[in-house]
Amino acid sequence: MDVQSIKNRFGIIGNSPALNHALSTATQVANTDLSVLIAGESGVGKEAFSNIIHALSARKHNPFIAVNCGAIPEGTIDSELFGHEKGSFTGAVDSRKGYFETVNGGTIFLDEIGEMPLGTQARLLRVLETGEFIRVGSSKVQKTDVRVIAATNRDLLEHTQNGKFREDLYYRLSTVPIRVPALRDRKEDIPLLFRKFSSDFAERYKTQSVQLDAGAQQSLVNYPWPGNVRELKNIAEQISVLSTDKNITSESFKAFIPQRETSRSLALMPPATAPSAGPQSNEYTSNTERDILYKLFFDLKKDMNEMKQMLFELVHHQGGFTPPQPVAEAALLPATYNNNEAPAVIPQSYNNGTPILIQPNDHRVDHHEDVEESLMLADREKEFIVKALKKHKGRRRDAANELGISERTLYRKIKEYDIVE
Numbered sequence: 001m002d003v004q005s006i007k008n009r010f011g012i013i014g015n016s017p018a019l020n021h022a023l024s025t026a027t028q029v030a031n032t033d034l035s036v037l038i039a040g041e042s043g044v045g046k047e048a049f050s051n052i053i054h055a056l057s058a059r060k061h062n063p064f065i066a067v068n069c070g071a072i073p074e075g076t077i078d079s080e081l082f083g084h085e086k087g088s089f090t091g092a093v094d095s096r097k098g099y100f101e102t103v104n105g106g107t108i109f110l111d112e113i114g115e116m117p118l119g120t121q122a123r124l125l126r127v128l129e130t131g132e133f134i135r136v137g138s139s140k141v142q143k144t145d146v147r148v149i150a151a152t153n154r155d156l157l158e159h160t161q162n163g164k165f166r167e168d169l170y171y172r173l174s175t176v177p178i179r180v181p182a183l184r185d186r187k188e189d190i191p192l193l194f195r196k197f198s199s200d201f202a203e204r205y206k207t208q209s210v211q212l213d214a215g216a217q218q219s220l221v222n223y224p225w226p227g228n229v230r231e232l233k234n235i236a237e238q239i240s241v242l243s244t245d246k247n248i249t250s251e252s253f254k255a256f257i258p259q260r261e262t263s264r265s266l267a268l269m270p271p272a273t274a275p276s277a278g279p280q281s282n283e284y285t286s287n288t289e290r291d292i293l294y295k296l297f298f299d300l301k302k303d304m305n306e307m308k309q310m311l312f313e314l315v316h317h318q319g320g321f322t323p324p325q326p327v328a329e330a331a332l333l334p335a336t337y338n339n340n341e342a343p344a345v346i347p348q349s350y351n352n353g354t355p356i357l358i359q360p361n362d363h364r365v366d367h368h369e370d371v372e373e374s375l376m377l378a379d380r381e382k383e384f385i386v387k388a389l390k391k392h393k394g395r396r397r398d399a400a401n402e403l404g405i406s407e408r409t410l411y412r413k414i415k416e417y418d419i420v421e
């Protein structure tokens, strides 16, 4: 199948030599059983490559499964991938097959492979080298025939140097590396992508498609697109939905582009009210204040989690109840607050001016209000995560840093709240 037909079939837009090269490598390697490592920055379009490789392989009628290694808690990833025996750990009430067993004959796409824990990496290396695996808690060696495609937006080689990724696995996986180029390195694809996205959105929202004038075209191409195609798609959607004038000038285009890319001390969102005509410094000051409040909020949540951890450990050691899951993996904000939990004060600005005070043994707060407040806090949490992701153009690592949570927790939150990036 030639590159153009692949693009048509998988909805891939672009005609730059670097993209075409990546696509033709994918086509060539598809029909072999070699492992493939798809590398590229966040948002460049790595996911479609795994579909292409499977769909053009001899395994196309067999199962294909995509597993996001960053989204599965560290404690369960071995069992998810390789299965477990009954009683092999607390909660393993039944034995269970893992993906390497159920997908026998097919393809497994291991997305975000850089997040895979070292122990799981050892099991993966074994299955890649010998086709053998062992369920957690078993001693029986089993055979499987699974093709592995992996993807990462990390520098895996750097990970091998700092001990986070096994070097032998890295070389085993990257038998055929495919590098999906960043958008700024294939500028000729930018106008094509924008045109396609804006016409798709115009159709979806039943409006007229936006048109960029020469200046706007220039700004579109010159913007560095740190969030790559994902960011371009988001901006195309915003412009399509929010522009009343469908003729876009450079000025109006720039209004949709983040202006202060480089500053780390920026707020997660623009001012809630329309920016006043006042001096720039006012806007900056209020943004910085908001930023500090966000930080305060997340620090508070971290403290709360630490206190919960201590409490769980204490209760656990005294033979009390067993927590349903480790606190590190638990929600940043619990679904309900109970009397065991430490008081938490949420800054007023997070609740439209009304302070939220949750205190143990506070009988003024009845159960109903308690739950409502909790739900509202969960909403707030989702809101912050969406904003942080937006601010960092979908770069989860940076968003997680900003929020003061681990990337793994962020992945889980994205899934839990159904956040569309």
Ligand SMILES: Nc1ncnc2c1ncn2[C@@H]1O[C@H](COP(=O)(O)OP(=O)(O)OP(=O)(O)O)[C@@H](O)[C@H]1O
Pocket: 011, 012, 013, 014, 040, 041, 042, 043, 044, 045, 046, 047, 048, 152, 153, 229, 230, 233, 394
């Ligand atoms: N060449 C392309 N043509 C059309 N759409 C594209 C293209 N490349 C990417 N996209 C779209 O951009 C979005 C982001 O792509 P994708 O999810 O594959 O990114 P990714 O490289 O896997 O990023 P991450 O590392 O963050 O997971 C998707 O909606 C995808 O459909």
Ligand SMILES: [Mg+2]
Pocket: 046, 047, 111
């Ligand atoms: Mg991806």
